Amino acid sequence: MGRRAARQRLAGPELDDIAHQGAADALLAICGKVETFRGDCKFTTWAYKFVIFDVAAKVNRHFWQRAGVAFDDEDWDRLPARLGIEPGAQAESRDLMRAVHRAVDEKLTARQRTVFVALVLNGMPSDVLADQLGATQNAIYKMMFDARRKLRTALADAGYLPDQQLA
Template sequence: MTAPGAPPEPLVDAPSAPDEWVRALSATGVERERATARLHEMLLRVARAEVRRRGARLRISGPELDDLAHQAAADAVLAILAKIGEFRGESRFTTWAYKFVVFEVSGKIGRHFWSQPAAVLEAGDWDRLPDRFGLDPARESEWRDLVRALRRAVEQELTEHQRQVFTAVVVDGVPLDALVAKLGSSRNALYKTMFDTRRKLRASLVAHGYLHEKPGRRP
């Protein structure tokens, strides 16, 4: 049985080496059809695992979730067939193929988020921030000051792009896949933006006495 998060086990009768996959998918007639069907089955398993993992935050379930998985697998197969000549054998064929379906899942989940009426968010609902972080109601005056200071730092210290990403992800709780789809960016690019943003905000809060700098650490 495949461990959670691990690539699915190879399918019976599927090509066992990268060059066999390339040859079979580049062939014509029945051989190509069979290889394409096996590829789709393999990618559908990956897509279903990915949409289950990511769909919980978007409250997607049942037939709708499975439909997204089927769409992602089908589009990934088409993309792989179109680019089969670009595969150079520098990694396992399945590893290369999985990247296509994961990319398709990310895009489809992201677009699905913005297609829902609930995705129409207020611009920066800061009043909900303490609840989202589970802050202690008994220390309301303390964290209210911190939230106000954080908001000032966001408005004064960040670039427009950093402010947009921080507000969407942290304040409004927009899933990263959805923000990638909206901005036409990538997960890695947004991770880098959030890293730089957190560093700026922490430095500002430390400088104004709202946080204490850890010994030996630079903002």
């Protein structure tokens, strides 16, 4: 937790609170699943798995609760670099990025746009987004699936993708 806390600038009472919440969640998970312990490893090794996952999830959710989902026009310009596109190829990709931006604005519903921006552009984990939107992870997956299909169709219609990629 120390490495993540440093990256996310957590310290003092806030860090202690998240640590206690994560430990409490892990204890509940351990108590709820203690009957499934088969003895294949030491009990502490088995229990540490819950602690590590629950504390990491708590820290991750805390970070994303403070982060916004907005994606401005300037962010669209920086998207090729975020995707690892070489500077020389960025000029060529600028037209494609404008087409994607236009398709996101024109073809997606408001909810699909929120999911697309959060997951693809901002890199938010789907479980955190599901919590924020009051949806299930399956609903988030379905919205993203539908959004990608609409975007592929729009890009193919505009001549940026071959038609066979639509399948």
